[in-house]
Amino acid sequence: MAASSNRPTKAERTSSAREAARKLHEEQAAAAKRKSLFVKLGVIGAMVLVIALVVMIVVQQRTAEVPESGAIPEGGNEHGGIVLVSDGDGGVTVDPELTGDRTITVNDAGEAAEPGTPPAPRGLDDSGDPAELVVYVDVNCVHCSSFEQQYSDQLKEWVASGDVVLEYRNIAFLDGNSSTNFSSRGANALACVANEAPEAYMDYAAAVFGHYSEGEMTNAELAAMAADNGAEGLEGCIDSMKYRPFAAFATAAASADAVPGTPSTWLNGEEWDQAANPDLVAWVEEAIG
Numbered sequence: 001m002a003a004s005s006n007r008p009t010k011a012e013r014t015s016s017a018r019e020a021a022r023k024l025h026e027e028q029a030a031a032a033k034r035k036s037l038f039v040k041l042g043v044i045g046a047m048v049l050v051i052a053l054v055v056m057i058v059v060q061q062r063t064a065e066v067p068e069s070g071a072i073p074e075g076g077n078e079h080g081g082i083v084l085v086s087d088g089d090g091g092v093t094v095d096p097e098l099t100g101d102r103t104i105t106v107n108d109a110g111e112a113a114e115p116g117t118p119p120a121p122r123g124l125d126d127s128g129d130p131a132e133l134v135v136y137v138d139v140n141c142v143h144c145s146s147f148e149q150q151y152s153d154q155l156k157e158w159v160a161s162g163d164v165v166l167e168y169r170n171i172a173f174l175d176g177n178s179s180t181n182f183s184s185r186g187a188n189a190l191a192c193v194a195n196e197a198p199e200a201y202m203d204y205a206a207a208v209f210g211h212y213s214e215g216e217m218t219n220a221e222l223a224a225m226a227a228d229n230g231a232e233g234l235e236g237c238i239d240s241m242k243y244r245p246f247a248a249f250a251t252a253a254a255s256a257d258a259v260p261g262t263p264s265t266w267l268n269g270e271e272w273d274q275a276a277n278p279d280l281v282a283w284v285e286e287a288i289g
Contacts, residue, residue, distance in 0.1 A: 066184075070245025072102040073195035079123040080104070080250025081134065081167040082194045084159050084201060092159045094198040106245055109252035117258040119271065121169075126269035131288045133158075134167045136254055136264040137209070139186030140174040145212035147263040152206040154281055159202075163288045168205070171251040173262060182216040184247050189222040189234070191243035197231035204229040 008016070075082050075094020083095040125132040133155070137144040158164035170190050172183035186208055193204045207229050211217060217225070223235045237243075265272040265280070267287055277283040 066106060066248045067245050068107065069103050069105040071242060072098075072104050072246055073191040073243055074099050075194045075198055075201075076102075076191065076246060077123065077167070078104065079121075079167075079169070080109075080171075080246060080253050081123070081169045082191065082201070084166040084168070084198075086160050086162040087199070088162075090160055091199055092156055092202050094194050094201065095165075104246055104249045106248045106252060109249050110256035112252075112255040113258035119258040119260055119264070121257045121259060121266060122253060124266055124269040128268045128287065130162060131158075131164045131268055131284065132167065132266075133164050133284065134169065134266045136169045136171055136259050136262050138171055138174050138183050138262040139190070139208055140178055140183045140212075140216065141262045142212060144263045145209045148206055148209035151280060152202065152209075156202045158284065158288070164284070169250050169254065170247060171254045171259075171262065172247055173251065173254070178216060180216060180218075184244055184251075185219060185222065185238075185241070186217075187247035187250070188241050188243045189219075189226065189238050191246055192234045192237035193226055193229075193231045195243075196234055196237065197226075200226070200230035204231060 072078075073082065073094075075084070075098050077083055077095075077098055083098055084092050085095050087093040121134065121136075124134060135147075137147070155164070155166055159166045168190070170187035172181070172187055175181045175183045190201070190205060190208065194201050197204075204226055207225050208217075208222070211225070219238045220235070223238045226232070226234045226238070267284055272280060272283060274280075
């Protein structure tokens with residue numbers, strides 16, 4: 001009888017069962033509430049993601065929109081090139097004859113050439129006095145980066161000495177590979193430097209192309225790099241994309257003229273054939289005597 005006195009009574013067992021049931025119900029309710037919260041958070045997260053994607057698409061579309069016409073920078077020509085000459089004092093500047101308020105219309109570049117059309121860039125000079133070197137480059141092009149790193153110092157020396165007039169045609173063939181249109185933004189930044197600080201152009205170009213392996217830059221980074229290379233205060237010009245139509249014209253003109261890619265180089269109207277003349281320096285030196 002003493003042992004049985006420790007056994008819970010029926011009422012105690014019923015109460016315990018009810019308590020256990022109550023706790024289970026509370027746990028299930030809490031779990032259901034957590035699940036509902038997670039579902040709601042997931043839905044909210046998905047909505048935020050969708051909104052972010054929509055905003056990104058809208059921004060990209062706006063960024064991709066190019067005005068029909070726009071300004072030509074100092075030293076820029078009607079072919080979409082930036083022409084660099086000797087400043088007469090051992091330095092380099094843009095062509096002082098290419099100045100004033102001028103505009104360019106993107107549609108004037110013409111339609112893209114049919115596949116297989118031989119390249120025939122417009123505006124090439126074959127007089128050879130001084131030698132005219134025209135180079136097509138894209139800031140997002142790995143081979144252009146290598147070209148600049150290998151030859152920029154030599155190009156600068158030729159121009160500074162007056163032996164060569166150098167024309168850069170900064171095009172944006174590779175915008176399609178960039179979510180930020182870096183090719184166009186870089187071409188615009190280069191045009192800003194040509195217009196505002198022409199003596200810094202070649203150093204800035206070398207820095208931009210030398211940055212290729214570190215990835216694309218923001219407008220703020222492009223402006224900071226310009227300041228580091230002697231062209232301060234260009235944030236407004238770079239952010240406004242003032243010379244985007246100029247870059248778009250140069251790109252469309254290159255397509256219309258069947259320029260095969262970047263880098264592409266012409267000297268006195270003759271295309272540099274790397275297979276026949278692997279040494280660019282020797283090829284140019286022969287032409288300039």
